[in-house]
Amino acid sequence: MKKIVALILALVFVLSMSALADAATGADVKGTGVELTIYTNSGSSGRADWLKERAAQDGYNLTIVEEGAGAVQQRLINEGEATPCDVVFGLNAIIWNDLIARDILVAIDAPSWADEVSEGLNDPNGYYYAIVKQAILLAYDSNQLSPEEAPKDWPDLWEKEEFWTKYESQIKLTGGTTRNVLAGILTRYVDPDGELGISEEGWNAIGEFFAHGTPVEDGVDLYAQMVNENSPVLIGQMWSSGADQYDQQYGVKTGYAVPEVGVPYAVEGVAIVKTTKHFDEAQRFVEWFGSAQIQGEWSEQFKTMPANELAAEKAPASQIEMCSIPAQDIDWALVAANIDAWCEKIMLEYMQ
Amino acid sequence: MQAKLPLKVRLKRMTPRQMALFGVLACVFIWFIMACMVLPILNLLKTVFFEGGTLSLDSFQKLFKSPRAMKALTNSFILAPTLSITVGFVGISLVLITEYFDIKGSAILRLGYMTTLIYGGVTLVSGYKFIYSDNGVLTNLMSSVFPNMDKTWFTGYWAVLFVMTFSCTSNHMIFLRNAMRAVDFQTVEAARNMGASQWTILRRVVLPVLLPSLFAVTILTFITGLCAMSAPLLVGGKEFQTINPMIQQFAEMTTTSAKSLAATLSLILGLATMILLAILTAIERRGHYMSVSKVKTKIVKQKINNPVVNVLVHIYAWALFVIYVIPVVLIVLFSFSDSAHIQQRQLDFSTFSLRNYGELLSKTTAYRPFLVSIIYSALAAVIVGALVIVACRYIQKRRNSLSATALEYSLMIPWLLPSTMIALSLLLAFNQPRWYMFNKPLIATLQLLLIGYVIIKLPFTMRMTKAAFFSLDNALEDASKNLGASGLYTFRRVIFPVLLPTVMAIAALNFNGLLTDYDLSVFLHHPANPTLGVKIKSLTEEMGNSSDGVALTFVYAVLMMIISAIVLYLVYGRGGKDNIKE
Numbered sequence: 001m002k003k004i005v006a007l008i009l010a011l012v013f014v015l016s017m018s019a020l021a022d023a024a025t026g027a028d029v030k031g032t033g034v035e036l037t038i039y040t041n042s043g044s045s046g047r048a049d050w051l052k053e054r055a056a057q058d059g060y061n062l063t064i065v066e067e068g069a070g071a072v073q074q075r076l077i078n079e080g081e082a083t084p085c086d087v088v089f090g091l092n093a094i095i096w097n098d099l100i101a102r103d104i105l106v107a108i109d110a111p112s113w114a115d116e117v118s119e120g121l122n123d124p125n126g127y128y129y130a131i132v133k134q135a136i137l138l139a140y141d142s143n144q145l146s147p148e149e150a151p152k153d154w155p156d157l158w159e160k161e162e163f164w165t166k167y168e169s170q171i172k173l174t175g176g177t178t179r180n181v182l183a184g185i186l187t188r189y190v191d192p193d194g195e196l197g198i199s200e201e202g203w204n205a206i207g208e209f210f211a212h213g214t215p216v217e218d219g220v221d222l223y224a225q226m227v228n229e230n231s232p233v234l235i236g237q238m239w240s241s242g243a244d245q246y247d248q249q250y251g252v253k254t255g256y257a258v259p260e261v262g263v264p265y266a267v268e269g270v271a272i273v274k275t276t277k278h279f280d281e282a283q284r285f286v287e288w289f290g291s292a293q294i295q296g297e298w299s300e301q302f303k304t305m306p307a308n309e310l311a312a313e314k315a316p317a318s319q320i321e322m323c324s325i326p327a328q329d330i331d332w333a334l335v336a337a338n339i340d341a342w343c344e345k346i347m348l349e350y351m352q
Numbered sequence: 353m354q355a356k357l358p359l360k361v362r363l364k365r366m367t368p369r370q371m372a373l374f375g376v377l378a379c380v381f382i383w384f385i386m387a388c389m390v391l392p393i394l395n396l397l398k399t400v401f402f403e404g405g406t407l408s409l410d411s412f413q414k415l416f417k418s419p420r421a422m423k424a425l426t427n428s429f430i431l432a433p434t435l436s437i438t439v440g441f442v443g444i445s446l447v448l449i450t451e452y453f454d455i456k457g458s459a460i461l462r463l464g465y466m467t468t469l470i471y472g473g474v475t476l477v478s479g480y481k482f483i484y485s486d487n488g489v490l491t492n493l494m495s496s497v498f499p500n501m502d503k504t505w506f507t508g509y510w511a512v513l514f515v516m517t518f519s520c521t522s523n524h525m526i527f528l529r530n531a532m533r534a535v536d537f538q539t540v541e542a543a544r545n546m547g548a549s550q551w552t553i554l555r556r557v558v559l560p561v562l563l564p565s566l567f568a569v570t571i572l573t574f575i576t577g578l579c580a581m582s583a584p585l586l587v588g589g590k591e592f593q594t595i596n597p598m599i600q601q602f603a604e605m606t607t608t609s610a611k612s613l614a615a616t617l618s619l620i621l622g623l624a625t626m627i628l629l630a631i632l633t634a635i636e637r638r639g640h641y642m643s644v645s646k647v648k649t650k651i652v653k654q655k656i657n658n659p660v661v662n663v664l665v666h667i668y669a670w671a672l673f674v675i676y677v678i679p680v681v682l683i684v685l686f687s688f689s690d691s692a693h694i695q696q697r698q699l700d701f702s703t704f705s706l707r708n709y710g711e712l713l714s715k716t717t718a719y720r721p722f723l724v725s726i727i728y729s730a731l732a733a734v735i736v737g738a739l740v741i742v743a744c745r746y747i748q749k750r751r752n753s754l755s756a757t758a759l760e761y762s763l764m765i766p767w768l769l770p771s772t773m774i775a776l777s778l779l780l781a782f783n784q785p786r787w788y789m790f791n792k793p794l795i796a797t798l799q800l801l802l803i804g805y806v807i808i809k810l811p812f813t814m815r816m817t818k819a820a821f822f823s824l825d826n827a828l829e830d831a832s833k834n835l836g837a838s839g840l841y842t843f844r845r846v847i848f849p850v851l852l853p854t855v856m857a858i859a860a861l862n863f864n865g866l867l868t869d870y871d872l873s874v875f876l877h878h879p880a881n882p883t884l885g886v887k888i889k890s891l892t893e894e895m896g897n898s899s900d901g902v903a904l905t906f907v908y909a910v911l912m913m914i915i916s917a918i919v920l921y922l923v924y925g926r927g928g929k930d931n932i933k934e
Contacts, residue, residue, distance in 0.1 A: 037879055044890045044901070049715065065879040067886060068893045070604055074875070077606055078779045082795035084879055098606065171585075172597075174604045177894050218585040219474060219892075219902075224695035230486040230503045239894060249692045249900075340607040347601065348418035348613075352590050 025112040026291030031060030034281040038062055039076065041069040041176075042090035042132070042268060050301060054294070060285055069095055069176045076104050076273070086276040087285055089131060092176045092266035094183060097336030099271075100127045106274040111287045117307045120327060121267050128269035130307035131290050132298075135322050136180040136264045139238035141226040142255035151235060153259035154185050158208035168222055168236035169213025169352065173343040176266055181237045183335040184264040184328055185209065186342060196341050197334065203345075210350045223250045239266060240322040241304045262328035267307065370839075377742060384739075385762045387788040388803050392781035393769065399780060400612035411612040421598065425620065427584070428595045431512065432577035432624075438517040439573045440566070442672070443524030449669045451532040452558065454653040456666065464673040467680045468522045469864065470916035475909040477586040479679025480515045481506070482686065485587070487697040489682075507589035515583045518675055520576050523569040526857050527816060531565035532558075534823065537649040550657060567632050568819045572812065574628055578621050579770055595621065596770060600871075603772045615773060622768035629764065680913070687906035694902050708900065708907045718887075724877075725884040726915070729866035732805035733859040739806070740813045741855065744821045745843060760814070767811040775875035778804055801876040801883070808872060809862045820854040860923040864916040884908065 024030075040048070043066025052062050065085070067075065073095045076083060088099075099105050100123070107126040114122055114129055121130035138157075140150045157163045170178045189202025214233050217225065223246040225233035238246070243254040270290055272282045288294060292310035299306045305319040306312055312320065366374065401407060415421045449455050450462040468476070483490045484506040495501050535558055543553045584594040595617055602614035656662040686694050688704040712718045743763060747756040766774055782794035794800040824847065832842040870885030877883050882890075888908050891901035 039879075041893060044893060063880050065882065066890050067874065067882075068890065071874050073606065074604065078776075078783055078875070079795045080783045082783050082793040084796040171593075172601060174601055175894055215590055219478060220695050221902075224692065228487065228696060242894065249690070340605040340610055343605065344414075344602070344607070344610050344613065347598065348414055348421055351420055 025287065027058070027288055027293035029284050029287045030058050031055065031284060031288070032281060033059055033061050034278050035061045035063060036086045036278060036281055036285055037065065037084045038087045038089065039065045039067070039072045039085045040088065040090040041067060041072050045302070047298075047302060051298075054297065055285070055288075058288060060281075060288070062285075070174045073098065077102060081275050083273060083275060085273045086278050086282045087270065087272055089270040089289070090268045092134075092180065092268065093330075093332040094176070094179055094336050094339055096123065096128045096267070096269055096271070097332045098339075100125075101333070101336060104274060105271045106276075106279075108272055108283060108286065111290055113287075113290050113292060113308055113310075116292060116310045117290075118309055121265070121269075121307050123269070128271035129286070129290055130267045130269045131295055132268040132304045133307045133323055134266040134268065134305070135240040135325055136177055136184065136266055137238050137240060137243065137254075137322065137325075138235070138257040138259070138263075139222070139243060140235040140255045140257075141223075142253045144226070144234050145255065147255060150255055150257065152257050153261070154181070154209075154257075155205065156257075157235065158205065158212050163235065164212040165214050165232045166234045167213050168216050168225065168233050169210050170237075171216050171218065171351070173347060173351075177237050177239050179339055179343070180264040180266050182206070182342065182346070183330055183332075183339065187328075187330050187335060188261070190331070190334070196338055196345060198342070203350075206346060207350045210346065210352055213352075215352055221246070223252060226250070226252060240319060241302075243322065244303060244316065244318050256322065258325050259328075262326035264330060265323075265327050269307075381739075381743070381759065383788075385765075387786075388778070388807055389762070389765045391786075391788055392777040393765070393774075395781050396773065396777035397615065400608055400615045403608050403612075408612065410609070411616040414613065415616060420593075421595075421617070424593050424595045424598055425617070427509075427592055428578050428580065428621070429624070430509070431516075431580055431584075431594060432574045434513060435516055435520065435577035435580075436570050436573045438513060439520045439524070440570060442517055443521045443528060443569065443573075444562070444566075445668070446521055446524060446672070447528045447532050447562075448554075449665070449672075451529055452535075452554075452651065452654060453665065454655040455669050457670075458653075461669055461673050464677045465521070466525050466920070467676050468519050469525065469861070469920055470913045471680065471683070471909060472519065472522075472582075473868065474582045474586065475683060475906070476519050476679065477515055477582045479683045480519075481586065482682040482697050482699075483678055484511070484514075485697070489678075489699075507587055507592075509588075509592045511587040511589075512580065512583045512592055512594075515587060516577065516580060518672075519583075520573055522861070523572050523816075526861065527565045527569055527819070527854075528562060530854060530857070531562045531823075533651070535561045535651055537651045540651070540654075550654065564636065564819055564823060567636055568815055571629060571632055571815065575625055575767065578624060599770055600772055603776060611776070615769075618769045618773045621770070625767050626764070629767070683906060684910055684913075687903070687910045689903065691900045691902035694906060708903050712904060712907050712911075721882055721884045721887040722911070722915075724881045725867050725869075728801060728805055728883065729863045729869075732802060732809060732866055733862040735802075736806045736809045736813050736862060737817075737855055737859045740810065740817045741848075741851070743814065744817050745847075747818065748821045748824075760818070763814045764811045766807050771808050771869075771871040772875075774808060775804055775872045778807075779875050796879055798878050798881070801873060801878065804872045804876045805866050805869070808869075809866065813858055813862060816858050817851075817855065820851055824850060856923045860919050863919055867912055867915065884912070 043051075043064055048064040048066050052064055055062050065072075069091050072088065072091065076085060076088070076099060079085070088105075096105075105127045110122075110126060111129060117130045118133070121133060123129070138151060138154055142150075151157055151160070151163055151167075157167050173179065173182070185206065186198050186202055189199045189205065190197060191199035191202070194200060195203065214225075214231070217231075222233070222236040222238060225231040225236075227250050238254065238256075243256070246252070247254050270286050272279065272286065276282050290308065292306075292308050295306040295308045296311035296314040298304070299311055299314045303316050303319065305315045305323040315323075363371065363374075401409075415425075446465045450458050450465065455461065471479075482488055485491065486503040486506075488506070491503055491506070495503055539557050540553055543557050548556070579596045580594045581596045581600070584592055585597050588594065599614045599617045599621075602610045602617070605611070656665055682699070685699060687708065688706070689700065690703050690708075693700055693703050740763070743759055747760050750756040769777070778800065779795075782789055782800065785791040785793055794803075828846055828850065829842055832846045833839075837845070868885050868888070869883065870889055873883040873885045874889070877886055888905050891904050891908075893901075
């Protein structure tokens with residue numbers, strides 16, 4: 001009896017794989033066991049382990065390489081055509097657009113869940129599809145600043161003397177959050193005739209921004225400074241899923257500005273590398289990974305905000321609230337093309 | 353002497369077997385130097401300075417116009433020489449305290465002074481900050497006495513100099529200490545019998561013997577100062593930032609323009625290093641700073657005659673001990689705490705738990721990087737040691753010949769560029785098939801990182817091994833030859849055993865240094881085999897991090913201290929301290 005059941009099950013499985021393969025969508029698309037090499041910056045604190053195990057349950061065989069976002073970007077660029085990487089996930093819109101410009105990714109047909117993602121987060125040309133969104137916030141310690149006293153938008157920091165030295169200015173410009181903040185400020189001053197596409201007013205603003213901040217103490221995070229009475233710092237940049245974690249850790253309550261122009265979103269996405277030798281399996285994985293089912297599980301596990309709206313209800317209420325701030329209108333391709341040059345100029349001329 | 357004969361004559365005298373060995377070795381060295389160092393670096397320089405076929409010197413202009421870059425450059429050049437002096441002073445006094453003078457508790461003191469051998473970088477500086485920066489133990493103590501003091505006093509040039517002075521004495525504790533053991537006690541006795549004071553003996557008899565090693569370790573200190581990274585970043589504050597963090601950041605950017613800035617700054621540092629090296633090598637060549645005695649007598653520890661001086665030296669010795677040991681103790685203690693308390697520098701025993709250790713040791717993904725790093729570091733340490741021994745033997749035998757000088761300087765090439773740039777050069781060279789690498793790209797291969805590790809340790813290994821070779825007693829070799837032993841046999845059975853302790857010490861230092869490497873690993877590691885440094889860095893990466901990333905880095909740091917300590921024990925502890933130099 002058992003044998004017959006097993007046989008029938010196997011038959012159903014084979015049939016579903018062959019005849020219905022095209023029909024299966026989302027988390028029902030199983031892997032075939034072909035090894036996929038995946039690069040990501042979103043693999044620590046157990047994420048890589050969780051994903052590897054969860055994917056194995058559905059037939060995927062993943063080798064996950066986890067590194068910082070910048071390191072993943074460098075790796076892909078420098079490895080060129082010799083890269084063993086099949087799929088990349090995580091990163092942010094700036095890096096995605098740089099990888100597209102360098103012809104490292106391949107545009108793919110929209111996965112079945114693409115429509116479920118909040119508008120404007122997927123790449124319009126199909127190079128990457130969004131999975132997680134992080135609002136990049138102007139955060140402050142609400143125990144020490146009331147919402148009325150707090151800055152309403154980034155320019156307040158340097159335009160209003162009361163905030164001088166009370167906010168952190170960065171000493172390293174290679175991090176994703178920092179670059180999103182800079183992009184959010186500089187793209188307000190786009191001027192094709194200006195230096196590196198930014199008007200003089202914009203550069204002056206950036207100069208002021210760095211001049212009046214307290215430089216980051218390397219290795220010490222924003223929240224440690226907020227609670228340290230010897231440090232003047234109360235305000236700084238924070239990504240939305242971090243705000244919850246740090247609140248818990250330091251027993252503070254993060255307040256954040258809701259600027260009229262909106263905030264930049266670091267869009268973590270998933271994409272396939274052009275030189276992959278396992279395109280079909282990679283495509284199956286993308287279909288599986290971005291589905292509401294898997295993203296919902298991911299969100300529950302790691303308290304992040306899924307880009308997939310069907311999975312959004314699984315996210316913590318605080319994340320839903322933070323990520324309801326409208327997205328700032330930013331030309332990411334322009335940012336991607338110029339961010340290194342901007343950072344170079346800032347490092348040489350404006351940083352303290 | 354054979355060494356004076358020209359190559360042609362020597363080749364003629366060789367047996368066919370010797371000739372074959374010589375030929376193979378020559379090919380290996382020439383290929384290795386060209387394919388793994390010279391061509392990749394030239395390729396890198398071409399990529400960054402000749403974009404589009406024309407030489408671009410924009411980066412020089414940009415840097416000269418940047419007050420920040422110029423200030424950082426000046427700071428690096430202020431730090432390097434001053435650090436050489438302060439580290440030299442502290443380093444010599446450590447060696448005198450542990451090996452020359454009769455100080456109470458010198459065995460314990462020595463263990464304390466050797467703590468810098470097992471940790472470094474960010475961990476070490478964090479350890480110092482637990483004591484001296486705001487909320488630090490000492491600062492809190494002082495502010496209870498002087499309530500109005502500025503609690504953020506520990507910042508800027510003096511803070512950087514302080515931290516680095518005590519953290520950069522590792523090489524002194526190994527190499528200078530070895531040299532001290534070579535001081536001939538009979539000479540000391542003779543000088544005393546002739547009525548020389550303790551001070552005179554120290555100055556005129558002991559220090560001259562230490563000079564060759566002092567030269568060598570001073571070069572290392574100078575380079576460390578020039579390339580300072582963690583200390584300025586963590587305690588330099590606004591006014592004392594140095595150039596290496598800037599290089600690192602430019603190298604991490606993707607544009608050619610940023611990379612050319614990184615390359616330009618690196619070359620300035622590299623050039624300064626080479627000039628210093630050339631000067632010191634010339635001075636070294638001029639003098640014969642060697643122990644003249646043939647029958648060495650072990651040193652007997654000297655009691656300091658002047659009672660006042662004796663008490664002062666004891667106080668100084670134990671004060672140093674406290675400075676050295678407390679950071680280590682605090683790091684170990686804090687590794688049981690959580691990230692929030694670590695960053696606030698609040699030692700609260702109620703937060704202590706074994707959770708972090710449990711988390712780390714229970715997952716395969718957490719300890720696999722340990723294995724990867726241990727294997728790579730060990731392999732690289734052995735390979736680089738072997739390469740350098742062969743090279744040094746050649747240089748020693750053919751001293752002052754053009755080929756020997758060329759070989760020596762070729763192996764110093766990696767000092768021209770910081771490790772980040774070396775990694776970049778390897779990556780750019782081998783991301784495509786190259787004829788000089790057998791037409792195979794090396795991306796995502798296991799050997800790429802190994803090549804990187806070997807290269808990066810060549811100059812240090814070369815410099816220190818050469819010093820050991822040059823202090824060899826020629827009489828040993830002559831005696832062996834006179835007894836009819838062949839060159840290879842003499843080397844294997846006579847010279848190598850004498851060198852072995854130093855070679856092992858260097859290998860241990862290389863191993864410990866590579867264990868936590870991040871700069872090279874991040875570019876070159878095999879995708880499925882990340883190293884420890886890469887793993888640790890990813891713990892504090894934003895957006896993907898756990899809230900306890902910082903605490904986990906401390907756990908890793910403590911585990912690495914343990915590994916490093918074990919390695920040092922295997923080299924130094926076992927079989928007694930006397931196998932060195934004897």
